[in-house]
Amino acid sequence: MSDERRARAALSRLAEPRDLVVHQLLEQVGAADTVARMCEGHGALARFAARVRTLNTDRDLEIAARVGARLVVPGDDEWPAGLDDLPVPPWCLWVRGPLTLGEAVRRSVAVVGSRTATAYGEQLASELSAGLGSRGWTVVSGAAFGIDAAAHRGALAVDGATVAVLAGGVDRVYPAANGPLLARIAATGAIASEAAPGSAPMKSRFLHRNRLIAAMTRGTVVVEADLRSGSRNTVGHASEIMRPVGAVPGPVTSMLSAGCHEEIRSARAVLVTSVDEVIDLVGDLGVDACEPLRGESLVTDTLPIDDLAVFDAVPFARPVNLDTIALVTTLSPLAVRGCLARLESSGLVEADAGTWRRARGARR
């Protein structure tokens, strides 16, 4: 393993994500020299002393190997390109599972939401994710309770690709009750984290983690979120780096849709109601676009208002002549003739020896 590679593994143990001093040093002198200077511990780098004392990268690599995790660094084929849009990208990623991460997230959507979801939210998260999975899109989420878990499950249900991004080490099962779910994701998808193996999932690391979910995907969909939901933090990260955000509406009586509604109102998110609309939002212009929804249209829905007036004036039972229609509608005979011609070609009225009646089966 190269020194740079190994040094990035060390950084994931030594420095919290988004440490600006470390980020700038890394940009200037590379990872190996950054770690060397942190170990010397002069000046602003003294604050890493405690972690330097216990640094043992061989052990971290061993722990990773034991759970089948690999180290992925910028420049690797497996590195998700989107992470480079972040102001401070992760030093490295620890990745478990058979999916090649960079490839898997090339067409991916983050599906996130509240831990305390309703049945409505969980069902939608599962359905959207199953739809995305079956159409070749990877579902990325955070393996939390509620919407996250439902999203992963929906993708797994259709043998779709799914990626869980964790706040703690990839060897840590958190939340513990999602152990079986994480095991399934590790077996068929991918689990990724920027924290070194064994790292605890501290509160601040969830906020750091959210930016990875936002950045490695093509866009984020928030399915259900109360006003204070952490998923709105993910939305914030996504919109900061110009990733499209969708939000699923719900009953205005449900506080768990209030966060989604607020994101739509503030125009950080677009309202989405279906897999098609999600793919339209995050997909390639043109290629993945979807049509606006229209109702099953009755022919009369699209009639010009004069045609509609004429149609109204043509009875089912006894046929009427053109002049009668003109008098009833106050349209000129010429105008009525034009309307009748259009209505006849649409199969809405029938001519019968100079008179007109509604076609049988002409629906309103």
Next chain:
Amino acid sequence: MSDERRARAALSRLAEPRDLVVHQLLEQVGAADTVARMCEGHGALARFAARVRTLNTDRDLEIAARVGARLVVPGDDEWPAGLDDLPVPPWCLWVRGPLTLGEAVRRSVAVVGSRTATAYGEQLASELSAGLGSRGWTVVSGAAFGIDAAAHRGALAVDGATVAVLAGGVDRVYPAANGPLLARIAATGAIASEAAPGSAPMKSRFLHRNRLIAAMTRGTVVVEADLRSGSRNTVGHASEIMRPVGAVPGPVTSMLSAGCHEEIRSARAVLVTSVDEVIDLVGDLGVDACEPLRGESLVTDTLPIDDLAVFDAVPFARPVNLDTIALVTTLSPLAVRGCLARLESSGLVEADAGTWRRARGARR
């Protein structure tokens, strides 16, 4: 009664709404001469012959008087100013009920939606309308089944002002089953129509009517609408004349919210979830504005991420010193000092002889 006034009454019998020939003539020569020429029936005006033959304005005025309806024409105090924004305003209005129409709609909202509403939609329409009514806003709708009826009822329930705009004559009870509702509106609010007394509510007249609802109000809220709902026609009229439109979201699984969602997606409507948001949408800038919704915020929600990391590193049980916190968080002692000062002033941590612990009652 002046000739012009009387002629406008005649026009409501002779010409369908939005007849462009009549509109242009009216603009050029006034109502009395327009009616005179229609009665002569030369050229393009021959098409009114049948209606001219049965014209009896005295009888129309009598029918109106019998149901307590009055004639309102442009220039009258009672004329709703917003109607003049229409490309083709109504020739006149027939109005029943104690409310002075122009005054009543000065602060008014159209609350509209599907005839086949769900309990969710009807409840919301009633609640929004009750909220609007109790805050001095007039609720305007079309007296149809479903959302319209629920809107009128909500306003009536709080003794709020409500106006029903009908497609047929103001003396015609349509739909018949809403007779008791229309009687209550006539007794305390107003019923208005641009059609002469006795006119049948034909399909095309509903579309004409919708533009009046859109134009006489400050804005339109669509509560529940399937993709083909006629209320989307009202939305179209409102947006054409630059009136703000709100749409209430609902479950994506309900086809009766699909029209609302589509209006929001196409940006013809703004998503609204409450009376405050409706008033914010249609009201005066600043005066009627509402704040974005926020969750009941825990103090830690708004912490900078370093403060959050420090807070996480301060235990409840045994106090720790500043250096320990610095080592755990990898923040500099100076940075930690700043974080602790902020956390202490927010009541989240307590100092105790040079050590720190979480304040009792500090919530996450």
